[in-house]
Amino acid sequence: MVDFCFPGYLGNISDFRNNYVNPIKNGLYADSSPADRRMSTLMMRTLQKLLDKLVDRRDSNILSHQLPRKVEYVISCPLTAMQTSLYERYLAAFLGIMPGVQNTSLSSNEKLFRHGMVLLTICNHPAVCRTLLDLHRQQRESKGSKHRVLLQDDTLDLSDSEMVTRRNSNSRAEDDAMLVDADSEFGQQIAHEEWCRDVYAAHTNKSTLDGATKLDIEEFKQPAHCTKVLMMLDIIRQSVRLGERVLVFSRSIPTLDYLQWITEHYVFFISSGTGSIGINLVAASRVILFDIGWNPLYDDQAVARAYRYGQKKRVYVYRLLTTGTWENKLFDNNIFKVGMTRRVVDKQLM
Numbered sequence: 398m399v400d401f402c403f404p405g406y407l408g409n410i411s412d413f414r415n416n417y418v419n420p421i422k423n424g425l426y427a428d429s430s431p432a433d434r435r436m437s438t439l440m441m442r443t444l445q446k447l448l449d450k451l452v453d454r455r456d457s458n459i460l461s462h463q464l465p466r467k468v469e470y471v472i473s474c475p476l477t478a479m480q481t482s483l484y485e486r487y488l489a490a491f492l493g494i495m496p497g498v499q500n501t502s503l504s505s506n507e508k509l510f511r512h513g514m515v516l517l518t519i520c521n522h523p524a525v526c527r528t529l530l531d532l533h534r535q536q537r538e539s540k541g542s543k544h545r546v547l548l549q550d551d552t553l554d555l556s557d558s559e560m561v562t563r564r565n566s567n568s569r570a571e572d573d574a575m576l577v578d579a580d581s582e583f584g585q586q587i588a589h590e591e592w593c594r595d596v597y598a599a600h601t602n603k604s605t606l607d608g609a610t611k612l613d614i615e616e617f618k619q620p621a622h623c624t625k626v627l628m629m630l631d632i633i634r635q636s637v638r639l640g641e642r643v644l645v646f647s648r649s650i651p652t653l654d655y656l657q658w659i660t661e662h663y664v665f666f667i668s669s670g671t672g673s674i675g676i677n678l679v680a681a682s683r684v685i686l687f688d689i690g691w692n693p694l695y696d697d698q699a700v701a702r703a704y705r706y707g708q709k710k711r712v713y714v715y716r717l718l719t720t721g722t723w724e725n726k727l728f729d730n731n732i733f734k735v736g737m738t739r740r741v742v743d744k745q746l747m
Contacts, residue, residue: 399451407447417444421737444741460706467704469714471728474624476520476719479617482596483519483526484722487512490592513723520719521652521688522623523596528651530593620659625717629685630660632715637662641710642681646673646699648690656687673699682710687717689724693731 399407407413417440423429424437476484491512518526620626629645636643643662646669647653653666665681667673673695681703686696696716704712718728 399448403451406451416440421741425733425736441741448741463706464704464708465711467700467712467714469700469716471716471718472628473718473720474628476722477622477624479523479596479622480519480719483523483593484516486592486596487515487519513727516723517688518649518652520625520722520724521647521649522618522626522655524618524622524655525649525652526593527617528655618655618659625687625719626656626659628715628717629656629687632683632685633660633662633664636683641683643683643685644678644681644699644703645685645687646696647687648695649688652687667699667702669695669699673702676702677705677707678702679705679707679709682708682712684712684714685717686714689716689718689727689731691727691730693735696731 400410408416420433420440421437421444424433424435429437515526515529518529620630633643633645643664645653645656645664645666647656647666648669650668653668657664657666665678669686669690684700684703686699690696700712700714704714716728718724
């Protein structure tokens with residue numbers, strides 16, 4: 398942004414990383430050496446002075462005296478037995494965690510984006526993962542299909558019908574999304590049943606996904622197969638009992654569809670990618686962030702739908718985090734990003 402307004406002010410991207418980004422980051426870790434910490438502080442202050450002339454930043458703190466208090470909770474939720482089985486089987490089949498298991502020929506960056514997003518669907522609920530598998534299999538089986546399935550940070554922020562047909566030439570998401578060809582090696586393998594056959598067989602008494610009856614499918618759609626879902630339902634019940642209104646944000650439309658299907662109370666389900674900006678929802682005082690993404694901005698903006706000018710009640714925010722999974726890595730990364738921004742731009746001590 399600075400380079401767009403004042404080209405060359407901070408040097409090129411390589412110089413900026415070497416002069417500021419890397420030295421600052423190296424001194425922010427718990428095990429950083431005293432020399433790294435001193436260098437980090439020095440370069441941070443230098444960058445702050447450079448930006449003082451260009452950046453005039455104001456955040457929600459200027460309204461703090463006019464708004465009630467905001468309380469945020471990070472709730473750790475373990476994987477259930479079914480989720481653990483799916484998670485471990487996926488790691489073994491596609492990331493070569495277990496020796497002797499075939500691995501896909503993807504680069505590290507491709508693995509990071511493509512596999513990471515599948516793991517997030519497992520964290521959301523096995524039924525959501527099943528939806529993704531079905532979409533890939535349908536794509537693979539459709540004759541002459543040259544379409545692709547989106548798999549990105551906001552990977553499932555599309556309805557099922559929208560995900561099935563998106564032409565490469567017309568899709569704006571090609572520029573900033575990781576796309577998966579249904580006919581590619583990865584697309585074929587992810588839609589194949591081998592890696593999850595044992596898990597679904599154990600919960601549906603069927604050897605294949607297609608062999609499961611409607612009753613079998615209803616079984617693994619139960620909330621008991623995801624701790625985050627159980628926690629969300631409990632928060633909703635308690636909030637409704639207190640007469641409070643609830644907002645639930647997720648980056649996945651299939652996840653939102655599933656949550657709406659199992660929720661008995663009246664709740665506003667919103668996509669983090671599209672509904673977290675530009676709307677006023679101060680009637681609600683409870684915000685549930687169901688999943689984690691790459692960009693913490695979406696979560697901050699989602700909270701700001703309720704915690705904004707006009708809010709009369711104390712706002713409670715519940716961030717649901719699946720422990721010991723890819724979500725943990727994303728959350729730690731987001732904390733690091735937010736901390737860096739507050740140190741450099743907002744000049745806050747963290």
